[in-house]
Amino acid sequence: QKEVEQDPGPLSVPEGAIVSLNCTYSNSAFQYFMWYRQYSRKGPELLMYTYSSGNKEDGRFTAQVDKSSKYISLFIRDSQPSDSATYLCAMSAERTYKYIFGTGTRLKVLA
Amino acid sequence: GAGVSQSPRYKVAKRGQDVALRCDPISGHVSLFWYQQALGQGPEFLTYFQNEAQLDKSGLPSDRFFAERPEGSVSTLKIQRTQQEDSAVYLCASSFGTDNSPLHFGNGTRLTVT
Numbered sequence: 001q002k003e004v005e006q007d008p009g010p011l012s013v014p015e016g017a018i019v020s021l022n023c024t025y026s027n028s029a030f031q032y033f034m035w036y037r038q039y040s041r042k043g044p045e046l047l048m049y050t051y052s053s054g055n056k057e058d059g060r061f062t063a064q065v066d067k068s069s070k071y072i073s074l075f076i077r078d079s080q081p082s083d084s085a086t087y088l089c090a091m092s093a094e095r096t097y098k099y100i101f102g103t104g105t106r107l108k109v110l111a
Numbered sequence: 112g113a114g115v116s117q118s119p120r121y122k123v124a125k126r127g128q129d130v131a132l133r134c135d136p137i138s139g140h141v142s143l144f145w146y147q148q149a150l151g152q153g154p155e156f157l158t159y160f161q162n163e164a165q166l167d168k169s170g171l172p173s174d175r176f177f178a179e180r181p182e183g184s185v186s187t188l189k190i191q192r193t194q195q196e197d198s199a200v201y202l203c204a205s206s207f208g209t210d211n212s213p214l215h216f217g218n219g220t221r222l223t224v225t
Contacts, residue, residue, distance in 0.1 A: 004153075006153075008151065031211075032211045034213060034214075036216075041218075041221075042218050042219075043115070043117075043202055043204075043216035043217050043218040043219050044154070044202070044214075044216045045216070046213050046214070046215065049213045088153050088154075090153075090214075092211060094210075094211070095210045095211070096210055096211065097142060097144075097159055097161075097166075097167075097206075097209060097210055097211075097212075098156060098159075098167075099156075099214065101153035101154050101155075102153050103151070103152050103153045104151075104152070104153050
């Protein structure tokens with residue numbers, strides 16, 4: 001079993017829908033959580049960076065961390081075709097440089 | 112402010128050739144990482160530098176892989192005697208601090224070994 005699990009998709013939604021992307025993890029030491037967006041043939045781009053549990057909002061994006069369930073989510077409101085990309089979660093324990101990435105979820109937003 | 116720059120963007124090598132991949136991190140970033148990303152997978156850690164010191168090379172797949180960052184800025188990932196299984200995207204990332212700093216990635220070098 002991998003340390004970080006992420007459904008590879010693809011996930012297809014109509015334009016304007018609310019998208020929910022999720023990762024589960026097994027290491028209770030993880031404290032730092034990131035979401036990246038990766039367009040085809042590009043590098044991952046940092047979207048959200050959160051510490052410990054709770055919610056963080058930035059524009060149309062909300063990151064949610066539930067440490068008791070070892071479950072993190074990224075919500076995208078009013079999804080746009082330009083949101084079509086692969087979304088990667090990444091996480092790390094305290095006082096470490098090492099991040100563990102999920103496999104990524106492919107999202108397609110249909111116009 | 113420039114981001115992380117990688118070159119070349121694409122590299123085709125015949126099996127057995129040596130290749131060198133370059134990474135120019137964000138100016139002032141202490142930490143530099145190399146990751147390997149296979150098709151449909153997330154990035155897998157290869158190696159980590161703090162300034163010029165290579166603190167962790169535990170992810171390098173074999174002794175054919177070698178990385179350096181001699182002046183604490185630009186880094187080179189070298190692969191000797193390339194094999195087909197080395198075909199992947201090689202991503203470089205940098206971060207301002209050391210522990211738990213968010214990573215900023217370049218666009219990668221796509222290596223194809225024929």
